[in-house]
Amino acid sequence: MQGMMLCCTLIDHFDSFTYSIVAWLEEAGAAVRLVNYRQVGADIWAQGDFTVLSPGPGHPAEYEKTLAALGGKPVSHPVFGICLGMQIMLYQASINCTPIPCIMHGKAAGIAHNGQDLFQGLPPGFRAGQYNSLGTAECPPGFTVIARDGEGMVQGVVDKSRCLMGVQFHPESFLTEHRSVLAANLLRWVGRG
Amino acid sequence: MADPVLVFYHSGKYLYSESSELYSCCAPDWRPFLRDLAHRFPDEFKVIKLNFEAGFNGLGVDGEIRQTPLHSRYPVEVRILHGFDVIDEKELRFRLRNSSCSLKEGFRPLVSREDYHSSFNKVLQAIVQGGFYQLNLTMPFSGRYEGGTAGAFVRYHRVFRGDFHGMMPLEDGTLISMSPELFLEKRGEKLLSRPIKGTVEKAFGSDVQLMESEKEAAELAMIVDLLRSDLNSVADVRHSRVNFHRELLDLGDIWHSWSELEAESRMDLPEILYRMLPGASVSGCPKRRAVEHILALEPWCRGFYTGVFGWWRGDDARLCVLIRSFMLLSGGEIYYHSGGGIVHNSQLDREYRELLLKARKISLWAPLKNPFSS
Numbered sequence: 001m002q003g004m005m006l007c008c009t010l011i012d013h014f015d016s017f018t019y020s021i022v023a024w025l026e027e028a029g030a031a032v033r034l035v036n037y038r039q040v041g042a043d044i045w046a047q048g049d050f051t052v053l054s055p056g057p058g059h060p061a062e063y064e065k066t067l068a069a070l071g072g073k074p075v076s077h078p079v080f081g082i083c084l085g086m087q088i089m090l091y092q093a094s095i096n097c098t099p100i101p102c103i104m105h106g107k108a109a110g111i112a113h114n115g116q117d118l119f120q121g122l123p124p125g126f127r128a129g130q131y132n133s134l135g136t137a138e139c140p141p142g143f144t145v146i147a148r149d150g151e152g153m154v155q156g157v158v159d160k161s162r163c164l165m166g167v168q169f170h171p172e173s174f175l176t177e178h179r180s181v182l183a184a185n186l187l188r189w190v191g192r193g
Numbered sequence: 194m195a196d197p198v199l200v201f202y203h204s205g206k207y208l209y210s211e212s213s214e215l216y217s218c219c220a221p222d223w224r225p226f227l228r229d230l231a232h233r234f235p236d237e238f239k240v241i242k243l244n245f246e247a248g249f250n251g252l253g254v255d256g257e258i259r260q261t262p263l264h265s266r267y268p269v270e271v272r273i274l275h276g277f278d279v280i281d282e283k284e285l286r287f288r289l290r291n292s293s294c295s296l297k298e299g300f301r302p303l304v305s306r307e308d309y310h311s312s313f314n315k316v317l318q319a320i321v322q323g324g325f326y327q328l329n330l331t332m333p334f335s336g337r338y339e340g341g342t343a344g345a346f347v348r349y350h351r352v353f354r355g356d357f358h359g360m361m362p363l364e365d366g367t368l369i370s371m372s373p374e375l376f377l378e379k380r381g382e383k384l385l386s387r388p389i390k391g392t393v394e395k396a397f398g399s400d401v402q403l404m405e406s407e408k409e410a411a412e413l414a415m416i417v418d419l420l421r422s423d424l425n426s427v428a429d430v431r432h433s434r435v436n437f438h439r440e441l442l443d444l445g446d447i448w449h450s451w452s453e454l455e456a457e458s459r460m461d462l463p464e465i466l467y468r469m470l471p472g473a474s475v476s477g478c479p480k481r482r483a484v485e486h487i488l489a490l491e492p493w494c495r496g497f498y499t500g501v502f503g504w505w506r507g508d509d510a511r512l513c514v515l516i517r518s519f520m521l522l523s524g525g526e527i528y529y530h531s532g533g534g535i536v537h538n539s540q541l542d543r544e545y546r547e548l549l550l551k552a553r554k555i556s557l558w559a560p561l562k563n564p565f566s567s
Contacts, residue, residue, distance in 0.1 A: 014479060014481050014482065015479050016418075016419045016422055016423075016473075016478050016479040016480045016481070017418055017419070017421075017422045017479075018422060018426075019422040019423070019424075019425035019426040020418065020421050020422040020425050020433070022425065023425040023428070023432040023433070026432075027432065056479070057323060057324050057325050057479050057482045058322070058323050058324055058482075059322070059323055084323075099321055099322065099323070103320070103321070103537040103538075105320075105326040105327065105411055105415060105536060105537065106326065106327075106410075106411035106412060106413075106414040106415035106418070107407070107410075107411050107414070129414070129418065131326055131415070131418075132323070133320065133321055133322065133323040133326075133537070134323045170418075173418050174414075174417060174418060174421060174435050174438075175414055175418070
């Protein structure tokens, strides 16, 4: 895929950080197409090289169209979920995120990670911006946890066999360190398909 | 004589006009209205006011507005200045030296403590369930005044510190802005915004307390991230960046914390405003869901309050967020609104007390003589 511009479909769950995710991906060299979550159908995977599930308010169960489409996703199409986007992936794999004791709205947390894929080249414990009321410490079947925070909550998961990856933190937040490395790593992971 | 139009310009100077024409618009999409005025009056300064509700169409807010209007029926109002002077503070004092105004009845809240309590709890519950991260809950206060509206400007100009003071006669009354918050400065393609979140009254706390507060830090960070995204939604030349974050703003009797963001865009002002309103710092986060909750929780329309006000000419504009601002109706009613951001660890008593404290400050307004006449 090297040298080719990757095209991303960003499913917008009406979070207020959507255009910063667009900017984050564009700065890394991707072209981004925004799709309203209410317009998501089974054909959503036909366009673009990969799909990003945006953050958003509420519980994953509220986003039926995204959940239904994810169930029919072609195995090789990469999907990256951010915050609610990751929670949607987990919910589909029967992990229910629940209210967390320490709400992390607008705070940065240290991220312990595996140093590979998305986190390649990043120092252990780098700080990342958080905007979640819900979370989980459990890892669903098929997924591998690739990052956790100091409280033991899941901060990153990957399912390589189904090309799914998700993070609980917000990589586009100005509170997140090494934003451009994260974006470059994401595009490399997508490009490897 | 009709009230003059007075608006902050730059470097402490004001635009002052006694010759202007008022245009109003009720259309949900007001971009064509503004573009038409820009086309007809390309060289004139336009002083513009957009209500909080003017931002709903661009944001895509669902549901009808069932709140009761108090004032400002026209969501968008523009005064075309046919003649104006650029004046400094000294000249401003001189020109308004004969204006006088007094408060006949002090301000009282139009929302009871019980109703505020109930809305507050609904916000906290929704935050814990992941509904949103922050919501700006506000309420109106009303009082009665006697005298000229320019006199009221003079009095509050003394009480409030801030770079965005102004006065604009409108269809339904006169708007007085005492705002300290820059919503948008546009110089050609370059856009600047300086959101404010975090307050400590010097009488009750210190700047160190403000800077060490994790709650205040998180609230401002949230608004900065929200505003970054709003700016990125129009930034077709250069994405947004944070120039400074969490510096102290000294407003005499209070400390605030604020940040500065920048982006570059080739879009015209109507398009930029249409995409960015309502302002991040006065709605909540995520913005759309927060605004939908505000509609259900606040019984009165905000009108001018938390809208934007300022001037526009050609590719340049300067607009403030309409906080710390007043509406004076010709029947003698004066309105003020106040509010605060509710986050998961907000405390009811503290938030309500702060609202009442703010109202007491504006009511300490005895019928004294004009301070500029001395």
